Amino acid sequence: MGTEFTLHLYASSQNAAYCTARDAFEEVHRIERLLSHYRPDSELSRISREAFDHEVTTDPETFGFLESAFGWSELSGGAFDITVGRLMKAWGFFGDSGRVPTEQEISSLRGQMGWRYVRLNPDRRTVRFLAPGIELDPGGIGKGYAVDRMVRVLEDEAVTAALISAGSSTLYAVAAPPGEPGWKVHVPAPGRPEQILSTVYLRDTSLSTASYTEKRFSVGERIYGSIMSPETLAPVESVAQVTAVAPTATDSDALSNVLFVLSGPARTALLESLLEVSALVMTAGEGTALPEATRWPAPIVTEEGSLSLRIEGD
Amino acid sequence: MNRRSLLQGLSLSVLSATLGAGSGYGQAEEVQAAKEQSSSLAGRFRIGVIGPGSRGRELIRQMLRVPGVEVAAVADVYEPRFLQVNELVGKTVPSYKDYRSMLERRDIDAVVIASPPFFHARQVIDSLQSGRPVYGEKTMGFSAEDNYKVVETVAKSGQIYQVGHQLRYAGWFQESVRRIHEGEIGEPTHVFAYWFRRDNWRRSVPDPSLEHLMNWRLYRESSGGLLEELGSHQIDIANWIFGEQPRTVVGASSIVLYHDGRTVGDNVQAILGYSKGRRLVFTSLTDNAFMGNQLWVYGTKGSMQLTVEDATFYGPIHPTTTAAYHSDVVQRGLKTGATYNYAADDEMPYRGPGRRIDARNQEDPTLTACRSFVHCVRTHTQPVADVRVGFGSAMACTVGKEAVLQGEMKKVPEWRAFAV
Numbered sequence: 001m002g003t004e005f006t007l008h009l010y011a012s013s014q015n016a017a018y019c020t021a022r023d024a025f026e027e028v029h030r031i032e033r034l035l036s037h038y039r040p041d042s043e044l045s046r047i048s049r050e051a052f053d054h055e056v057t058t059d060p061e062t063f064g065f066l067e068s069a070f071g072w073s074e075l076s077g078g079a080f081d082i083t084v085g086r087l088m089k090a091w092g093f094f095g096d097s098g099r100v101p102t103e104q105e106i107s108s109l110r111g112q113m114g115w116r117y118v119r120l121n122p123d124r125r126t127v128r129f130l131a132p133g134i135e136l137d138p139g140g141i142g143k144g145y146a147v148d149r150m151v152r153v154l155e156d157e158a159v160t161a162a163l164i165s166a167g168s169s170t171l172y173a174v175a176a177p178p179g180e181p182g183w184k185v186h187v188p189a190p191g192r193p194e195q196i197l198s199t200v201y202l203r204d205t206s207l208s209t210a211s212y213t214e215k216r217f218s219v220g221e222r223i224y225g226s227i228m229s230p231e232t233l234a235p236v237e238s239v240a241q242v243t244a245v246a247p248t249a250t251d252s253d254a255l256s257n258v259l260f261v262l263s264g265p266a267r268t269a270l271l272e273s274l275l276e277v278s279a280l281v282m283t284a285g286e287g288t289a290l291p292e293a294t295r296w297p298a299p300i301v302t303e304e305g306s307l308s309l310r311i312e313g314d
Numbered sequence: 315m316n317r318r319s320l321l322q323g324l325s326l327s328v329l330s331a332t333l334g335a336g337s338g339y340g341q342a343e344e345v346q347a348a349k350e351q352s353s354s355l356a357g358r359f360r361i362g363v364i365g366p367g368s369r370g371r372e373l374i375r376q377m378l379r380v381p382g383v384e385v386a387a388v389a390d391v392y393e394p395r396f397l398q399v400n401e402l403v404g405k406t407v408p409s410y411k412d413y414r415s416m417l418e419r420r421d422i423d424a425v426v427i428a429s430p431p432f433f434h435a436r437q438v439i440d441s442l443q444s445g446r447p448v449y450g451e452k453t454m455g456f457s458a459e460d461n462y463k464v465v466e467t468v469a470k471s472g473q474i475y476q477v478g479h480q481l482r483y484a485g486w487f488q489e490s491v492r493r494i495h496e497g498e499i500g501e502p503t504h505v506f507a508y509w510f511r512r513d514n515w516r517r518s519v520p521d522p523s524l525e526h527l528m529n530w531r532l533y534r535e536s537s538g539g540l541l542e543e544l545g546s547h548q549i550d551i552a553n554w555i556f557g558e559q560p561r562t563v564v565g566a567s568s569i570v571l572y573h574d575g576r577t578v579g580d581n582v583q584a585i586l587g588y589s590k591g592r593r594l595v596f597t598s599l600t601d602n603a604f605m606g607n608q609l610w611v612y613g614t615k616g617s618m619q620l621t622v623e624d625a626t627f628y629g630p631i632h633p634t635t636t637a638a639y640h641s642d643v644v645q646r647g648l649k650t651g652a653t654y655n656y657a658a659d660d661e662m663p664y665r666g667p668g669r670r671i672d673a674r675n676q677e678d679p680t681l682t683a684c685r686s687f688v689h690c691v692r693t694h695t696q697p698v699a700d701v702r703v704g705f706g707s708a709m710a711c712t713v714g715k716e717a718v719l720q721g722e723m724k725k726v727p728e729w730r731a732f733a734v
Contacts, residue, residue, distance in 0.1 A: 019518040033678070040676035041623070043379070049676075059378040060404040125378070157518055 002038070003143055009154065009162035010177070020157050024150045024164075031146040034062060035138045037085060038095070048085065048136045052129040055121070063125045066118075069141050072254040073115035076270065078230045079261040080254055081115045085135025087233055093226045098217025100224070106233050109133060114230070139226070143170045144208060144253025151249070163202075164249075169209045172249045173202035189302075190241035190282050190289050197291075198280060200245070200298045208252035210260045211241040212284075227260045236261055240289040241282040245297070246274075255279070267292075359688055360386035362422040362446075364413045364437050365429030366399045367392075369451060373426050373478075374402055376684045383688060386422050389413035390429075392527060413437055417444040424691055427451060428478075430530045431542065435460035438475065439467045447474035447691045449684070453538070453546045453711050454704035458727050461708050468701040469732040476687045476697035477704030479550045481622075483682035485675030490611075490618055490625040491554055493671070498627065500615030502555055502592070507548035508605035509540070509598040514572050515580070532576035538715035539567065539578030540598040545714070548609055549586065550707040551620065552594040555611060559706035560586035560594065560726050565718035571601045582718050586710060586726075619668065626668035705729055 005028050011017035036042045040049075043062045050056050058066075072080040085094075087109055092099035112133025119128040138145075143166040150164050151172050162174040163183045173183040182201030189195040191213050200207065212225035212235075225235045242259040246252035259267050259279055271279055271294040278295035291300050359382045363370055366388045377383045385403050388396065389410040396409040410416040417425070417440060425441035427434060427450040435455040441448045454477050455461040468475045481487050494502055519528045530536040531543055553559050563586050567579025580601070586594040599605075611618040617628040675682065683699065690697045706729070713724040 016518075018514075019516065022513065023518055039623075041678045043678070046677050046681075057379055057381045059375045060402065061375065064404075157520075 003167040005146070005150070005167075006165045007150070007162060009159050009174075011159065020154065020159060023157065024153045027149045027153045028146050031142070031149055035065070035142045035145070037135065037137050044136050044138060047127050048134065051118075051127045052132050052134065055124075055126045055128045057124065057126050060125065063120070063122070063127075065141075065145055066120060066127060067122070068145075068250060069138075069254070070115055070118060070120060072141070072258060076258040076262065077266070078115060079266075080140065080258045081230055082136050082138060082141065083113045083115055083118060083134045084228055084230075085137040086113060086133050087228055088137050088139070088226070089135075091224070091226070091228070091235070092217065093215060098224060100219060109233060140210075140257040141250060141254045143167065144206070144249035144251070147172045147206070147249035147253075166249075167214075169211070169214060170206070170249050170253050171202065171208070172206045173204065176201075176203045187243050187280065196301065197282075198243075198296070198298050198300045202245070205245055205247055206249040206252040207243060207245045208249065208256040209241060209243045210256035212237075212239070213241075227257060229261055238263075238284055239281060240284040243280045244277060245279070246277045251277070264292075268294075271295075357382055357692075358423075359383045359692070360421055360423045361426050362386055362416050362419065362424075363388045363399075363426045363428070364390070364416070364441075365427060365433070365451075366390055366395045367428065370395075370426070370428030371398060371402055372680065373428055373449070373451075373684065374399065376678065376681045377426065377688075378403070379681055380685045380688050383684075387416045387419055389416040392524075414440060417441060417446070422446060424449065424474075424687075430536055431538065432456040432530075432536050435464050438464050442467050442471040442473045442475065445471075445473070447476075447687075449476050449478065449687045450704070451478040452550075452704065452707060453542055454701070454708035455712065456538070458709065458712050461705055461712060461727075462730060465701055465705055465730065466732040469734050472734070474687070474691050474694075474697060475701050475704070476683070476690065477699045477701070477708075478683070479547060479699045479703055479707065480679040480683040481547055481551055482554065482679075482699045482703065483686060484622075484679035485673030485677075485682075486623075486625040486671055487551065487620060487679070488675070489673045490620055490627075490671050491551075493627070494555055494611060494613070494618060498616065499611065499613030499618055500630075502611050502613040504592065504612040505548075505552040505555060505594045506610045506612070507545070507552070507594060507596045508609075509544040509548065509596075509607045510603050510605040511598075511600050512603040513600055514574070515540075515600055516572075516574065516576075529576075532574075532578060534577045534715075534719070537578055538711050539718070540580075540582045540600070541565070541567075541584055541596065541714050541718055542711040544598055544607075545582070545584065545596045546707045546711050548596055549594065549710045549714075550703065551609055552586065552588075553703070553706040553710075556588045556592055556594075558588060559729065560588050560710050562587035562723055562725055563710060563714040563717040564721075564723040565596075565714065566721050567718040579718065584714055584718055586714070618671075625671040625673075627671055628664065628666075628668045631664050702729060 007021050007024055009017060011020060033042055035044045037044055039045060047056050069082045088094055090101040090105050112131050117129060117131035117134060147164050147166050147170050154162050154174055160175060161177055164172045171185060176182045182203035185200050185202055185207060186196045187198045189197045190211055210227060215226035217224055227236050229236050239260050242256045244252045244256040246255055255277060259281055278297060280296045281292040282289040361377060363374055374385055385407050387408040388399050391411055400406050424447045427437050429437060431453050434450055438448050438450045454464050517528045519525050526533060563584055565584030567582040569580050572580045581599045583597045607622050609620045615630050619626045686697060710726050713726050717724040
């Protein structure tokens with residue numbers, strides 16, 4: 001997945017910690033083999049190669065992952081979409097260093113990709129593409145799914161407290177360190193990792209951050225991030241960073257990307273409908289990033305000082 | 315493609331799957347044909363699974379990617395596996411602590427066996443004798459007697475038996491071995507196989523009473539150690555390349571790092587002898603993962619590197635050559651300059667580029683192996699990784715594990731066919 005996974009855990013002995021950590025990382029490798037679009041032998045790559053030519057039967061886990069991903073597509077009206085493999089390649093976000101595609105390249109992709117061109121049949125557990133240009137890219141949800149699977153391994157091995165991090169952008173906290181209210185997590189300001197925007201305590205929940213700094217390239221003064229607008233088929237430039245807290249890492253990962261793409265009113269409407277999540281959105285203003293918080297559980301400190309927030313539901 | 319030509323096409327690999335040179339590499343068209351035919355024949359195919367541990371569950375996952383496959387029942391002596399299976403399959407699967415009770419069910423079309431190797435032969439034999447085809451994980455048997463009994467039962471039962479040597483189904487392995495057999499690296503004389511890990515090879519044990527059950531790989535009475543668990547795959551590939559099973563094994567093993575009560579080595583080296591002096595040199599470490607899992611095939615005209623993800627060809631490394639005629643050099647424009655004597659650096663390893671072997675079939679070889687098994691059962695054709703393939707590696711491991719413990723050379727018992 002091109003991401004560094006780290007795990008902090010409490011265990012009865014060093015050997016027990018070693019065995020548990022190894023089992024958890026083996027699960028990450030398994031998910032890598034399942035979902036990586038960089039590996040031709042992954043199940044996701046097989047589906048990308050074959051599902052336009054014929055209906056592809058897949059296993060329940062992969063099918064469930066696809067249902068979850070396309071569920072987010074439906075919920076967000078297409079703001080979240082894993083059919084963007086070719087679009088990401090056109091922008092040079094597939095093992096390359098980034099490039100601006102031509103208008104012709106972009107227009108050729110229209111009508112050839114999009115979540116609406118995918119048919120999932122739960123009775124037969126099959127996947128079928130209705131457009132020829134679809135390549136599945138698990139970015140935006142795969143990391144979260146891998147974290148959730150690690151959590152499952154830790155639960156099976158009765159780990160009492162742990163913090164999992166996937167590239168520092170998707171975290172899951174299992175319980176809390178002894179005597180602590182939760183695992184302490186700093187949310188940095190967008191593009192300024194030394195400045196702490198907010199500090200939250202996580203306990204049996206997940207936090208993900210989507211940022212324009214995560215994967216990007218620049219041409220002159222202009223910075224191009226890797227989170228794409230399904231309307232323009234170009235990087236979103238109106239948002240600098242989104243941090244979302246949700247019960248599972250799959251959901252916090254997907255939600256952070258969804259909120260990054262949606263416009264302000266649509267973002268607000270979605271968050272109002274999802275009562276179990278909280279979010280901190282930093283929009284890209286004129287030279288500064290402006291905070292929009294929904295049910296955010298901690299103070300936010302911007303360059304101008306502490307902001308007093310009304311937390312919805314209080 | 316009509317049905318007859320389809321079967322003939324498939325038969326190139328599935329019907330002539332002896333260990334003889336030139337066999338066993340399915341072409342991309344055949345793989346595609348098998349996929350299409352699997353879909354068109356996708357009636358229910360209900361499997362019973364013995365031993366749904368980590369490998370068993372991976373086989374279930376892959377089997378469920380084949381159209382029509384359902385999991386009818388599972389059997390395991392360790393009951394927590396059943397919940398893991400239910401989660402994987404997405405429904406409650408009937409479960410049994412005794413696999414023989416599972417075999418009494420009437421709704422099982424084939425049996426998949428992924429228990430520890432010392433159970434394999436008994437379970438394979440019982441499954442075959444229950445009238446079911448078997449996909450059995452390697453190694454086929456744990457003793458010489460086991461191996462012969464499985465061969466005999468396969469012959470007498472007339473059932474399909476496929477062994478879990480899935481690398482035979484990897485597109486890049488098939489293409490590479492085809493090229494080796496066509497002479498691309500000249501005469502293959504040596505295979506150097508590495509399987510390095512940085513891992514104590516120990517599984518988490520929820521209760522000390524389960525140590526031998528969970529960590530069966532670490533104890534001689536239940537495991538052939540690294541040679542059997544890891545080396546059997548590479549022995550199988552060497553058998554394929556050389557077109558025969560090894561005749562002798564000599565080796566050594568020791569415990570360097572993990573003095574934790576295990577009775578098999580945490581490293582092993584084995585040399586397996588084939589006809590005409592050809593050799594497989596296998597080495598496995600568990601304290602250094604530098605080499606990973608790879609084979610190098612050395613031939614008289616080149617080398618081939620095979621890994622679990624790709625294959626690369628390297629041409630011959632030439633010593634210094636002298637132009638046949640000085641005039642030829644002059645005519646080509648060489649007038650003067652310092653001479654670079656390549657021969658002086660002959661002792662240095664080659665560090666230049668290789669040429670990647672392209673394979674059209676890029677899917678996970680275990681999936682291809684599972685699909686092929688289902689296809690063979692549905693069409694009553696013999697699998698690529700058949701009982702003789704299984705015998706070749708299993709028998710080498712059977713005597714090899716003794717050879718590395720005793721440090722003695724052992725003869726590998728020969729294949730013996732049984733009349734039906």
